[in-house]
Amino acid sequence: MSSPSSSDESGSAADSISPTFEAVYDRLKELAHRQLSGGARGTLDTTALVHELYLRMEGSKGLAFERSAQFFAYAARAMRHLLMNRARDRLRQKAGGEWARVTFGTSDDAALTIASSEQALAMEEALGQLEASDARAERVFELRYFAGLSAEQIAELLGVTRRTADRDWRYARAFLISALT
C-alpha cells in the first residue's frame, strides 16, 4: 500500500474516523439494518453486504475511491466497527441488567453471546497492538476477516505476492491468538 491518502485510515477503528469512513460506515449500517429487518431477523451475510456496498459506492459520485483497495480497507474497518459497537452494547446491557433474564436451562446461547462480545472486544485491542507493530499483517487480517476477501484478492489489492499475504495472515493469527490467551 502506497496510497498517498492512506493516512486517513490509520488509527484504531473507534477513534480518528475520517469523513469518508463515516460515509461508508453509515451506508453499511443502513444496509445491514435493512437486511436484518427485512420481514424477520435474518442472518447477516457480511460478504454480500460488502460487495453490495461496493457496487453502490462505485456508482455514486459522492465518494471517489482511488483504488478498490481503499474501499475494501474502509469496508473492513466499518465491519470491525459494527462488531465492536454491537459487542459494547451487549456488555453494557449485561452490566445494566437489561439482558433478558435467562431461565431456560443455562442458556449457552446467552453465554455464547457474552463470551463472543468479550472476545470481540479483546480482539479489537489486540488488533490495535498488531497494527502498531506490523501494519501490513494487520491489514491482511482485517481484509480477510472483516471484509471476507480471499488471500488472492488481498495479495492483488495490496500488491504483494500470495505467499506474503499468506505469511502475514499466519503471523497475524498467531499474534492475535497469543494476545488473546
Next chain:
Amino acid sequence: MNTSHTDRSAIRALFESALDIEPGERNEWLAFHCPDPADRAEVERLLLADSSRPGHVVDQTFDRVLDAVGEASSGAPPAGTRVGAFTLHEQLGEGGSSIVFRASREQDGVKQYVALKLLRRNLYTDDERRRFRDERRALSQLQHPGIARLIEGGLTEAGSPYIALDLIEGESIVEHARSRTLDLPQRLRLFVDVCRAVEAAHRALIVHRDLKPSNVMVTPSGEVKLLDFGIAKLLDTADADGTQTHHAPMTPAYAAPEQFLRGQITTATDVYSLGVLLGELITGHRHEQGDSRTPSAQVDDTAAAQAQMANARAMRRQLRGDLDNIVLKATAEEPERRYASAGAFADDIERHLLGEPVIAHPPSQLYRARKFVGRHRGGVITTTLFVLALFALLGLTLWQAHAARQEALRANTVRDFVVGLFDTARAHMPRDQRPTPEALVEQAQRNLAQPTKLDAVTQADLLRTLGEVSLSLSNFSQAESLFGQAQILAQTAGDEDASRNAQVLRADAMQRAGHAAEAVAALNPVLVELGATPSVTLLRAYAVMAAAEMDLGKPDAAIAHRRDEVRIARNVYGADSTDALAAAFEIGSALVEANRFPEAITTLAPLLVKWHDLHAPEDDRYVDALSNLAIANDGVGDLAAGEARFRELLALKKRIYTPPHDAIARSMQDLAAILQREERYPEAETLLNEALAMQRQVFGEDHREIAVTYDTLGGLMDRQRRFPEANANYLAAIGVCERTHIKQEVCTRARNNLGMSFYRQGRLDEAKHEMSQALAERRALFGNDDPTIAYSLSTLSNVAVKQNDFELATRLCAEALDILHRNGRDATREAALTRNSYAQALFKAGRNDEALREIDQSLTDWQRVEPEGKARHVMMLVLKAQILTNLNRPADVKAAVEQAIALKAQPSDLPAATRQLLRTLSGDSTLYPDPGPETPTHR
C-alpha cells in the same frame, strides 16, 4: 504482551524461521538464535498459538461472531403475541439464533404449556420452506422418552419459522450432577441414558448437531431429556445437500472439528459433542479448546469433592486409563476414529462400569502420525515437518513390528500409511509449498540404511513401497535403487515371493528409465521361477517384458506378452474387471506402437465402450487407451477430430498428474504432431519445447521420449525449411539413441530424416550416407519386408535421381513399391510418395510412358490419402507436365500446369526448382517469385 520496546519485526522473523525448524528442535534453535529470554518467550508464545487447533474466535467466520453477539436491541415480540395457535408468555432465553418463550394454547379445554422457539432465520424460498416442513415432519415422528417432543412447528405471519417443544422442568445434566453431588458411577449411568437417547435419534437418521449441557436436561425425577434435537439442521437453510453447515448454529466448545472445517456432518459429530460433555460431566470442567490434557489431568479437589471423592488424586486414579481413553476416543479429530455410534459409546461405558475391558485404547503411533499430518494440511506444511511425519512413520513401523507380528496386517498398514502420507502431500497442498516427495523418499531410504530394530521383511516391504512412490513420480533411478535394496533384503530373509516381486519392480524401473535390455535380462530368470501360476507378480512381469520388447523393436513378441498379461489379469482379477480391461488396453497400445492402426482401433474401441459400461473411472489408464485410439484414428485419417481429442487428453492429464510428468509431455507431443500436420507450426513448436523441458526434468538428457521430441522438432523445422535447426535436432535425437543404446524406430527415423534434410539442402553425399545407414539399421531391426524399409528405399532413390543414377533410382523405387504391396499398403501416403519418386526416376531415365502411368497413379492415390497436401500435389503435377512435355502433348501440359496453379499452394512450401519449373512451363515469369537466396520464409 509487554513487548512494545522490542523490535517486533525481529520477533516475527524469528517466528517465521522457527516454523521451518522441526518442532522438537525449535527450542534449541531458538536458544541459539534468540538469546534474549523475553524475546524468546514471545516467539515461543507465537509458535504455540500458531499450532493451536482451529476454533478460536480468530478462526471463526466474522458472520458467525457477529451473529453470536446479536443485534443490540432484541426486537422480541411482547408477551401476549399470538404465534400460530399459541400465545406467548414470558421470554425464557435468547441467543444469536433464536428467542425462546413460554407459550400456551387451549386444547379440548386443557391449557397446554410449551417452550416456543422463534427462529431468527427467515425462510425466503419455496424450497427452504419445503425443507423446513419435511424436516419438521421427521422430527415430530421422533418419539423417545429421553427426547423432548416436537409438538408443532410452522411459520409466523412474517415468515419466520417457529417450533413448539415439550416444556421441560429441570436443570442441565452438569448442574444436576453438581447439585446432587452424584458420584462417578451415577454420572456415568446418567450419561449412558443420554447416549441411548441420541442413539435412538440416530436410528431415525436425525443428528443433533448442537449437543451441549443446556440441551441435555435432567428432570427432578432424574430422567434425561434431550432438547432441540435436529433444530440446528432446521436452521441451516444452506444445507440443501447435507454438506454445508456454516450457517448452522453450534457452540464452539462442543463442536466437532468437521463443524469448523465445514466437513460432512454425521452421527460421529454428535459422538464428539457427547465426548466433550462426558469430560465435563466427570471433571466438572468444560473442555477448553487447545487443551490436550486428558480428563484425569484436569481434575482438582473441588471436582473430586463434587463427585464424592476424597481428593483429586483419588479421582485421577479412577479416571486414568479407561475413562481417559474413552473420552479421547470419542473426541478424536477424525470422525472415523471415534465410536461408530452413540450406542457403541454407551456400551463401552457400561463395560467400564462392569469392570470389563473397554474398546478405547491409547492413541497409537499411527494415529498420532496421522493426526500430525492432518493438522498440517492446508498449506502450512514445510518440508521439515513432512520429514518429521515420515520419521513418525518409521517409528510406527518399529512399534508395529514390536507389538504385532501379523504379516498381512503390518504390510497393509505400512503401505497404506505411506501412500496415504504422499497422497496427502500431493493432493492438498498448494503447489509451491509442497515438499518434494523425492527428497522425502531419499530421507526415508537413508533412515532405513541405519541400523534399526526392523526385521528384514518389514524393511524390504517399506523399501518396495517407497520405490513404488518413486516410480509414480517418474524418478526411475531412485526407484531402481530402492527395489534393488528391497530385493536383497527379501532374499536375505528367505522371502522368495517378495524377492521376485521386488526384482520385477526393479525391471519395471529399468524399462521406464529406458534400459530395456537390462530389464529383459533381469526378468528372464524371474519368469522361469514364476512358471505359469497366475499371480500379481507374474502379471507385472509380463507387462514389463512387453514394454521392454516394444522398446527393443520386437513388437510381435511384445504383443504376445501383452496377450499373456491379459490372460493372467482375467484369471487374477476376473474377466470383466477394470484391471483385466486395463491390461487389454495395453494390447491396443502395443499395436499402435507397431503402427498396426486398424487392428488397434478394432481392439481398443470396444474395450473403451466396456470401460464406460462398467462405470470405471476416467483415470490415467483410460486416458492412455483413449489417447492410443486417437493416435490410431489419426493414423488412418481425420486430423480435426484427432486434434480435439488430443486437446481433451492433455487437459485430462494435467488434472491427473502433477507437472513435470512424462505423461503430460507425451500428450503435448501428440498434440504437437497433429498441429504440425495441420501446418500450425508456431503452436506446435511452443508445445514441443514445453514438452522437451518437462521431459528433461523427468528423465534427464538421455531417454527415448526425448529422442522422439527432438525428431519431431527436427521435422517441424524441416517443414519450415529451417535446415540448420532441423539438422541439429535430428543429430540430438541420434545422439540420445547412441548414448542409451536403444534401437528403435525413432532412431532410424531421425537418421533417415537427417538424410532427407541433407537431400533438401542439396548435400547429396551426406544425404546418401545417412539414408544408407538408416536403411541398414532398419533392415537389422525390422527385417527386409518392413514398410519402413520401403520408405528408406524411396528416399534413397530421390538422391540417386539427383546424382543422375537413374537406373539405381528406378530399381530402388520398384523394390520399395513391391514391399508396400506385400504389406497391403498400395493405397497409402508412403506408396503415393514412393510411386512419385518412381515416376521421377523413370522420367529422368527417359522412360516417359512408364513414368506417365506411375505419376497418374500416384496423383490419384495422393488426392485420396492427403487431399490437403497441396505442395506435394503441385510438385506431382509439375512432374506430370514435364513428362507430358517429353511426350510432346502440349495441351495436356497446359492442363496440368493450370491445375497446379489453381491449387494455390503456399510458395514457401514449394522447392525453388518447382517454382522455377512452374514459371517456365506456364510462360508466366511473375509466378511464384523467389523470395531471395537462402532466406527462410518463416521466422
